[in-house]
Amino acid sequence: MGGMTSAGGSRWAVEVRGLGKRYRRRWAVRECAFRLPAGTVCGLVGPNGSGKSTLLSMIAGLVPPTTGSVRLRGAPAGAPVDSAFLAQDKPLFPRFTVEETLRLGEELNPRWDQAVAERIVRSGAIPLHARVGALSGGQRSRVALALAFGKRPGLLLLDEPMADLDPLAAHELAGLLMAEAAEQGTTVLMSSHQLSDVATMCDQLVVLGEGRVRLAGEIDALLASHRLVTGAHLVEGVPPGIARHTVVESRTVGRQFTALIRPHGPVEGEWKVAEPTLEEVLLAHLRSPGTPPLLTVGARVDAAPTEKADAAHPENTENTENAEEESAI
Numbered sequence: 241m242g243g244m245t246s247a248g249g250s251r252w253a254v255e256v257r258g259l260g261k262r263y264r265r266r267w268a269v270r271e272c273a274f275r276l277p278a279g280t281v282c283g284l285v286g287p288n289g290s291g292k293s294t295l296l297s298m299i300a301g302l303v304p305p306t307t308g309s310v311r312l313r314g315a316p317a318g319a320p321v322d323s324a325f326l327a328q329d330k331p332l333f334p335r336f337t338v339e340e341t342l343r344l345g346e347e348l349n350p351r352w353d354q355a356v357a358e359r360i361v362r363s364g365a366i367p368l369h370a371r372v373g374a375l376s377g378g379q380r381s382r383v384a385l386a387l388a389f390g391k392r393p394g395l396l397l398l399d400e401p402m403a404d405l406d407p408l409a410a411h412e413l414a415g416l417l418m419a420e421a422a423e424q425g426t427t428v429l430m431s432s433h434q435l436s437d438v439a440t441m442c443d444q445l446v447v448l449g450e451g452r453v454r455l456a457g458e459i460d461a462l463l464a465s466h467r468l469v470t471g472a473h474l475v476e477g478v479p480p481g482i483a484r485h486t487v488v489e490s491r492t493v494g495r496q497f498t499a500l501i502r503p504h505g506p507v508e509g510e511w512k513v514a515e516p517t518l519e520e521v522l523l524a525h526l527r528s529p530g531t532p533p534l535l536t537v538g539a540r541v542d543a544a545p546t547e548k549a550d551a552a553h554p555e556n557t558e559n560t561e562n563a564e565e566e567s568a569i
């Protein structure tokens with residue numbers, strides 16, 4: 241992705257710069273800056289309370305940022321965009337029938353695709369005449385997904401879409417999301433706590449920790465910039481040959497030393513060195529929130545000044561330990 245430029249803007253579905261949200265004294269999202277190529281499926285991962293829903297709501301234009309800006313498809317910040325947001329609580333009118341709910345979707349959306357919406361509802365065996373308030377949680381999720389997909393949006397923002405779906409429904413949704421991205425060029429940004437869903441569905445990743453971006457970019461490139469190192473080690477602590485790399489996490493059990501590192505050059509010594517799985521990289525980063533952030537070249541935005549950022553909130557800038565890691569990926 242090294243040759244990418246932001247020329248033409250529209251190759252980036254989402255660009256956020258200096259994005260922050262403060263609720264009273266507490267920052268839910270801080271200094272987020274990354275971009276997401278159009279037509280990709282991106283997983284948004286992070287511990288509870290790390291700011292995923294807040295970030296999605298700001299990108300959806302539902303929550304005004306305290307600092308920074310969101311740009312969608314190269315359009316000026318704040319311009320109306322063709323996106324659909326499926327919130328975690330999936331708000332629907334309980335007194336409407338499923339059919340009435342879809343009709344409302346049709347009336348509100350000029351590009352409405354009734355066939356897609358109906359297919360999603362029918363494959364869950366949900367009767368069109370059923371009242372939404374009488375459906376199970378998973379069935380309501382399916383209706384909400386039908387509404388989101390029926391809009392045929394360019395950008396689909398999903399907050400834990402799989403959370404209450406049964407395994408078959410989740411599998412079907414995964415197929416649908418990937419097909420939409422491939423066939424319609426839809427960009428999908430979805431938060432999830434299911435690392436295996438992220439591994440099977442997503443080609444991009446954004447990891448949040450305490451409201452900040454910890455990892456962002458193409459999953460292949462992120463994996464390629466990490467190594468899992470194992471071997472025998474007789475004394476406590478990280479061996480000097482390993483400590484010269486960025487050590488995300490290390491542990492010694494008995495005589496067995498294991499570390500997830502970002503190598504800066506060859507790993508010397510009698511170590512077994514392998515490329516980690518996505519799950520290994522994610523878990524290590526979730527357990528080690530102090531690791532410097534890593535953004536691939538494709539995910540980085542220039543450090544352009546943001547609208548209302550740092551001048552009004554000088555406490556935003558103090559954090560040198562959060563300096564981004566230099567990398568050639």
Ligand SMILES: Nc1ncnc2c1ncn2[C@@H]1O[C@H](COP(=O)(O)OP(=O)(O)OP(=O)(O)O)[C@@H](O)[C@H]1O
Pocket residue numbers: 263267268286287288289290291292293294295
């Ligand atoms: N409307 C609000 N008013 C005050 N604080 C809020 C509000 N919404 C979110 N927060 C706070 O912002 C932080 C981030 O919350 P957010 O819901 O964005 O996290 P999340 O990563 O989506 O969490 P989860 O995985 O539990 O869904 C939390 O500390 C939360 O308490």
